[in-house]
């Protein structure tokens with residue numbers, strides 16, 4: 090075992106509609122967080138546990154965010170539970186903003202957060218809800234087919250900064266146990282992997298979804314996934330706001346709660362939902378050093 094860290098490293102635990110995260114504040118980007126260490130920290134039995142990790146870094150201190158430092162003081166360096174890097178996390182960015190507020194680094198109101206998917210403008214409302222301007226969805230032409238067992242469905246390709254395949258099913262149970270990633274083809278549609286959403290109707294402008302997240306398996310919510318689902322459902326319903334000139338709002342039920350998604354006529358998408366800090370503490374220095382040593 091290497092030398093024990095001198096200063097204990099802080100972490101928090103938070104969630105947004107039960108999409109849960111290990112939060113690691115590291116303003117100066119001093120920590121080395123290789124994929125294997127992130128996977129250890131997100132491990133639900135041997136680590137703290139989470140669907141992903143929010144590495145909180147000042148934009149000026151991170152090579153991927155330096156250019157955004159004038160617009161957004163903080164960078165969400167998002168990692169999936171398996172340690173892989175993702176462009177964006179919709180629930181994560183709400184929880185990230187809640188952390189900044191909890192730590193006294195921002196007050197309720199408006200702030201900007203840099204992400205690999207661009208700068209996101211966030212509103213921390215007094216009622217505890219958080220709204221994020223998620224930017225425009227892209228709808229690439231290439232489509233894929235998603236399968237579970239013997240059943241296959243066409244999947245709408247929606248990019249919210251990260252890739253999504255949205256399949257409309259009759260019953261969410263058709264998604265199966267989602268322990269493993271449902272196969273999709275052709276694989277060339279998603280060269281970097283994909284998040285897969287299964288969707289059913291619940292009522293007018295109201296749907297429910299389950300998701301298999303790239304780099305994490307089934308999670309109880311996915312914010313970018315809920316946005317992709319709202320956009321795909323609007324196209325299916327013939328309610329494209331760019332054509333009608335009217336914003337369209339969908340309520341999207343996830344296993345861990347509800348998200349409200351609005352697409353505007355200019356194509357921008359807004360997401361509103363909760364963000365909660367659950368706990369805070371420090372990693373045991375010896376445990377952290379051993380985990381870091383085993384991952385190095």
Ligand SMILES: N[C@@H](CCC[C@H](N)C(=O)O)C(=O)O
Pocket residue numbers: 108141169174175176177178179180181251252284302303304305308310311312313314
């Ligand atoms: N849970 C997230 C999405 C996290 C990233 C995703 N697994 C990916 O690899 O793209 C959300 O709330 O958007």
